[in-house]
Amino acid sequence: MIPAEILEKIGKERHAYEKELMEFIRIPSVSADPKHANDVRKAAEWVLEKLQKMGFEGRSYETEGHPVIYAERCPYKDQQTLLIYGHYDVQPPDPVEAWKSPPFSPEIRDGYIYGRGATDDKGQFLTYLKAIEAILSESGEIPINVKFLVEGEEELGSINLVPFVKKHKKELEADAIAISDSAQFASGMPTICYGLRGITYLQLDVYGPAFDLHSGHYGGAVANPANVLVEILSRLMDNEGKILIPGFYDDVIDIEPWECKEMASLPYEEEAVKKHLCIKHLKPEKGYTPLECMKARPTLDINGIWGGYSGPGTKTIIPSKAGAKVSMRLVPDQDPEKITALFKEYVNSISPEGVTVQMTEFQKNHPVIVPRENDTIKAAFCAIQSGFGKTPVFIREGGSIGIVSDFKNVLGIENILLIGWGSPDDGAHSPNERFSLEDFNNGIKSAAALLYELKV
């Protein structure tokens, strides 16, 4: 049980913590954009410095991409070891014009801190640093051994973290892993997540004539790359949400009746969701509820599409090329490698003559399910009760945290705590991303409590 004075201390320091989060958000560590490579590095250094100041031993490791931070403070031989994972990189901020305050100039409004990374994952990750700082200042030592693994490529699918984990299996040995990179089921409803969707993400480029053509001169006789792209993309999914790639559903484990029942019992307010998103209708896959679709069914989304003229007025051309980014969320037991291969095979089979279709693979993550009942989960359950003053619910998460399946497979650690402090309406990956100051502080309390609950 966490000593009361530590919880008090965390309550008292809330403004200092908020200031520090703002400092962290101000570093525009957009991992996808090469222009921000230096900022990503700065964010890594910022994290390392914080850890070193608290007496953690570690360093920054170079990878083929952005650096990995590993640091540990392991004062005990006979205590539990918790590995805390987080990421210091963020999603691109586009469309920048949709932000009320600039994405990298954080602002506090109505009890929320706004900025890119506020919740995903700078704010949520920072709770562990602040929890340990509070514990150290009040008691002089942490109650268990703690290791930190912090990467800068989560938003790219943790491409270079997998080889790192394989290479550093010994250092990364732990009894449990804590990750706060998911969200509460709903605002004010703290959540333990026991499953994640996987993902595979590809780019399609359709090349036609060597240059844009006059659509009057050539229209009707030349394959238009934008028309062809649309034709290919339209054949990936039907209008009831069924994905048409042959073999796509072969390894999908359908949702168990008990899980459907459990999900249906959650206070999911469809009207509130529609109001928040400003849409009149949800459009779940035929035969499934919206919640089932968001948490436990595979998807296919066009994340971006482009080609030809998009300026004001008209331009009568056949564009020389067109492209799209397409991602598929995967559920157990779909294998991202297999799905990627099926996708490519299918697209090639439906690509017409007269154009060249190129496909580029980006991130690929396995879906994962973790245990729901054991001592580690119990510890997290109690810690969240201490921090939030509420009983957490259990749910699967629709997003992907690339490295989780590798932690399970490479490190052999089953006890993975997916305990997000944020809220689904925080706008992770959206403009005006935010983090509730209340959740931030309760998250710090829960993180601190977790260290005491895990103590044997």
Add this chain to the structure above:
Amino acid sequence: MIPAEILEKIGKERHAYEKELMEFIRIPSVSADPKHANDVRKAAEWVLEKLQKMGFEGRSYETEGHPVIYAERCPYKDQQTLLIYGHYDVQPPDPVEAWKSPPFSPEIRDGYIYGRGATDDKGQFLTYLKAIEAILSESGEIPINVKFLVEGEEELGSINLVPFVKKHKKELEADAIAISDSAQFASGMPTICYGLRGITYLQLDVYGPAFDLHSGHYGGAVANPANVLVEILSRLMDNEGKILIPGFYDDVIDIEPWECKEMASLPYEEEAVKKHLCIKHLKPEKGYTPLECMKARPTLDINGIWGGYSGPGTKTIIPSKAGAKVSMRLVPDQDPEKITALFKEYVNSISPEGVTVQMTEFQKNHPVIVPRENDTIKAAFCAIQSGFGKTPVFIREGGSIGIVSDFKNVLGIENILLIGWGSPDDGAHSPNERFSLEDFNNGIKSAAALLYELKV
């Protein structure tokens, strides 16, 4: 018959003419882009000044868009009157990075002048000014009455020219109209065009959630505007080139057997076209030759498409909105208003719940057929022989010149000469647009000869 000394003069002055065309191209008169509104006006003034210097009386007329220039020199009561139409606006230059020399810094390379508008329509139109200048300098007076109508919105579908023509029917009275805004059938094969396709151009905007969403959190339950856009667009045309809008073909007059035969007899080199465009296959509508499709069949082309993330790497979002520009080339007797209505009705009927689909109408032009055999055509035939030293061929053109059907219907003038001096590989509407210096000079000679051939 044109006096030999005028043809000689035109030959001698070729470098001066080329310099003047470069000056004209340097004015970036992109009518579609509001940023260039001032440049469009500058181009109008440039034209008017040239005409006034040659003793034409006229002025610039304000419209709701860009100005219209009207000027005349009518020394005769009992002579033919020729109305010369041209446009001083140009297509947007995008993608600018594809140009070898900047679009508005014209350059001469290997016998061609490169720059936006070189052929469409600055270069082709300028031939008439230079022809008249040469005639005036050699003989002191033009052989017939000449009127000029020059607009700055041809690339926008001549939106404001129609009311202008209706209002100025009296001034615009003429025996024939000459327009050099089409192209030769092939380089070195001067052409008289007797038909043009029409067009209707629309923009589709699909709106979904109020902001971009995390595709992990919401994917599967929310209609993705990019997926919906693709679904709608894919249902406009099948993969054999047949347009699926109900009623679309109702008024299409199929190509007559004699016309098919005539087209088939033209020296159309498919291999050369494919090589020029760097494509392996043409993709004509099923049942028609490429030439038939380019000249006399209706089309549906996506001219631009956009939505979501198109930067480097990945962004896992459901975009808040997506859009496309779509144009349909029309053939006799399709009515652009009717086709636009059918298009909108169909799109509305296939638009799913969960998104809002908005449609914006842009240019709409009627397809047109003009007479192939009469004295005016004979005059053009002889003039082209004088200018190019070759016998012209007859062909329909796949592009649209908005105002032609209005000239026919409003002014009641049937004798419309569509005599393009450029070449189909000049890259009108494409990067690296160009105009052969040889065609430019032969065009000036032909334009001058035309005035003598029309003399009664």
